Amino acid sequence: MTPAFVFGQLPRLAGADASLYPIYHAGFPITRDDCRAIAKACGESWGHLKPIFPTAAGRMGFERVLEMCEFYGQDLLFILGSSIQQHRAGLVKACRMFMDEVARSAH
DSSP: OOHHIIIIIHHHHTTOSEEEEEOTTSSSSOOHHHHHHHHHHHHSOBTTBOOOEEEEESSOOGGGHHHHHHHHOSSOOOOOOHHHHTOTTOHHHHHHHHHHHHHHHTO
16 A cells, blocks of 8 residues: 555545645655655545545644645645744744744645
């Protein structure tokens, strides 16, 4: 079974709205090509099944927002994990910083 099947097609068959999977270059055994294939499997036309959001996660803080927006485009969900929760500025400020980075990356 390929990552595209496990994280892209299988969640769609199960009726999910999003697929959560590990991001490349974060210490997980998944490649950039795997992530690209997963995102494609989440969004490509497939009969009556609607597209779902790719949701790459795992040890990813706001410093990778621009990279993720460039890689995935606008159809992407972010998971705010431990790197945001444990940020030295505190959770609220870190979330604001994250949203500012998302806004900058969207243009």
